[in-house]
Amino acid sequence: MRWLRAHWLExxxxxxxxxxxxxxxxxxxxxxxxxxxxxxxxxxxxRDALVLLVITLAxxxxxxxxxxxxxLPLRRLAGLYxxxxxxxxxxxxxxxxxxFNFGAIFAxxxxxxxxxxxxxxxxxxxxxxxxxxxxxVKRLGRNWERLHWFIYPAALLAVVHFFWQTKADFRQPIIFxxxxxxLLAARLISLSRRLKQPxxxx
Amino acid sequence: xxxxxxSEITPKSxxxxxxxxxxxxxxxxxxxxxxxxxxxxxxxxxPPASEPNDKLTTKRDITSYNNFYEFSLSKxxxxxxxxxxxxxxxxxxxxxxxANPRTYAIEDLLKQFPPEERVYRLRCVEAWSMVIPWLGxxxxxxxxxxxxxxxxxxxxxxxxxxxxxxxxxxxxxxxWPYAEGLRLDEAMNDLVLLSNGLYGETLLPxxxxxxxxxxxxxxxxxxxxxxxxxxxxxxxxxxxWMAAVPEEYGFYANVNPDVPHPRWSQATxxxxxxxxxxxxxLFNGYGxxxxxxxxxxxxxxxx
Numbered sequence: 338m339r340w341l342r343a344h345w346l347e348x349x350x351x352x353x354x355x356x357x358x359x360x361x362x363x364x365x366x367x368x369x370x371x372x373x374x375x376x377x378x379x380x381x382x383x384r385d386a387l388v389l390l391v392i393t394l395a396x397x398x399x400x401x402x403x404x405x406x407x408x409l410p411l412r413r414l415a416g417l418y419x420x421x422x423x424x425x426x427x428x429x430x431x432x433x434x435x436x437f438n439f440g441a442i443f444a445x446x447x448x449x450x451x452x453x454x455x456x457x458x459x460x461x462x463x464x465x466x467x468x469x470x471x472x473x474v475k476r477l478g479r480n481w482e483r484l485h486w487f488i489y490p491a492a493l494l495a496v497v498h499f500f501w502q503t504k505a506d507f508r509q510p511i512i513f514x515x516x517x518x519x520l521l522a523a524r525l526i527s528l529s530r531r532l533k534q535p536x537x538x539x
Numbered sequence: 540x541x542x543x544x545x546s547e548i549t550p551k552s553x554x555x556x557x558x559x560x561x562x563x564x565x566x567x568x569x570x571x572x573x574x575x576x577x578x579x580x581x582x583x584x585x586p587p588a589s590e591p592n593d594k595l596t597t598k599r600d601i602t603s604y605n606n607f608y609e610f611s612l613s614k615x616x617x618x619x620x621x622x623x624x625x626x627x628x629x630x631x632x633x634x635x636x637x638a639n640p641r642t643y644a645i646e647d648l649l650k651q652f653p654p655e656e657r658v659y660r661l662r663c664v665e666a667w668s669m670v671i672p673w674l675g676x677x678x679x680x681x682x683x684x685x686x687x688x689x690x691x692x693x694x695x696x697x698x699x700x701x702x703x704x705x706x707x708x709x710x711x712x713x714x715w716p717y718a719e720g721l722r723l724d725e726a727m728n729d730l731v732l733l734s735n736g737l738y739g740e741t742l743l744p745x746x747x748x749x750x751x752x753x754x755x756x757x758x759x760x761x762x763x764x765x766x767x768x769x770x771x772x773x774x775x776x777x778x779x780w781m782a783a784v785p786e787e788y789g790f791y792a793n794v795n796p797d798v799p800h801p802r803w804s805q806a807t808x809x810x811x812x813x814x815x816x817x818x819x820x821l822f823n824g825y826g827x828x829x830x831x832x833x834x835x836x837x838x839x840x841x842x
Binding site: 371372373375376433434435436437438439440441444445446447448449450451501502504505506 | 581582584596599600604612613614615667800802803805807809811815
């Protein structure tokens with residue numbers, strides 16, 4: 338009971354983060370993933386990864402500006418879920434869409450710069466997911482925080498990836514782009530303030 | 540009981556070797572599958588998009604997955620958004636550089652040019668495709684009745700312009716109404732249909748009711764929907780997508796695996812209802828019927 342009281346927010350967050358996956362499976366089971374289910378899975382997992390990335394980025398500013406320290410344990414969770422949905426996104430592309438036919442993937446990818454942007458973003462997230470454990474935080478010390486700044490270029494690449502694959506309706510990529518840039522700016526402002534205080538580093 | 544001739548009975552030794560042979564085949568197939576999985580296969584191992592007896596796409600998929608920005612930017616929302624679209628009364632004005640301009644009521648048009656069934660592949664520029672049993676009549680018949688003058692070089696088509704009936708037209712980032720064009724000799728090709736139905740039934744709004752163009756060797760966006768105006772002109776018309784994104788969409792828009800969209804490949808496609816991709820085929824597999832139209836043209840330049 339005490340455990341529940343201490344962790345209710347994390348439990349709630351886990352459930353919320355798993356909800357899109359549950360809905361995806363449910364819609365698949367009902368045959369409700371449009372006439373092009375592979376593309377629907379691709380669009381939905383990509384969107385979910387991006388939403389979770391933005392949530393991850395929003396937690397530190399929320400903690401700083403609104404003193405919502407209770408949110409801090411959610412940051413790693415959100416980041417890991419973002420990575421999880423991005424992984425589903427990648428696996429669906431390579432394994433389901435192209436059936437692991439690497440010849441066809443390479444023939445196609447040269448003409449698809451959005452794939453390269455997405456892949457670059459994913460590769461930036463990979464070391465962050467690996468070093469998300471307490472052990473790695475301790476081992477890397479101050480470098481851990483430096484390494485995890487990679488989440489910003491990763492999120493920007495994800496937005497560029499979204500932009501480049503959009504045919505005409507740019508509303509969603511624009512919203513995500515504005516959010517990521519706003520959150521990056523918020524971080525940079527608070528960082529420069531901290532740097533102005535004597536005796537403190539990043 | 541019918542007697543089996545002894546010559547038809549397989550000797551036991553042969554029977555056994557055949558069994559070995561089949562088992563061997565299985566092993567080879569498994570090995571090949573394993574190898575191809577390791578090596579990752581190749582583009583040429585995918586089946587081509589055009590086959591003699593293409594399986595029809597289901598009516599449900601054809602009527603629920605639509606690109607029709609006049610109703611919604613989301614393909615699976617178009618059917619619902621277009622449900623109450625009014626297609627009667629409807630007229631189609633045929634004019635411009637013709638000897639016989641005429642405005643047809645849709646009923647008269649279909650009476651004068653009785654529709655027939657034609658099964659065509661439809662390849663979307665977004666790299667998915669369908670096989671659709673259209674009802675329609677050849678565009679050439681309408682053009683013959685209109686009698687283009689010698690100055691007429693192109694045909695220009697226009698969709699209804701009515702932001703009340705078509706709420707998507709309120710989006711001012713596009714240049715409405717939707718317009719498309721064909722060279723006159725392209726429009727005269729026997730493959731080009733003016734369609735009023737599919738699967739033997741009247742066209743539903745999401746598929747371009749009451750009258751739409753079908754040009755099976757070009758990307759789907761050339762096949763303009765809900766047509767109200769057909770005009771013979773001297774100059775090359777500017778289509779909706781040419782106006783919207785000039786560097787990405789040309790006038791011809793012929794299906795061509797070797798000419799990628801600036802931001803994505805056109806080498807492969809997904810046939811709706813299938814899981815494995817297919818190789819896209821030049822002119823969507825209708826080269827025999829249409830290649831003569833582009834003789835000597837650089838298709839990379841005239842994309």
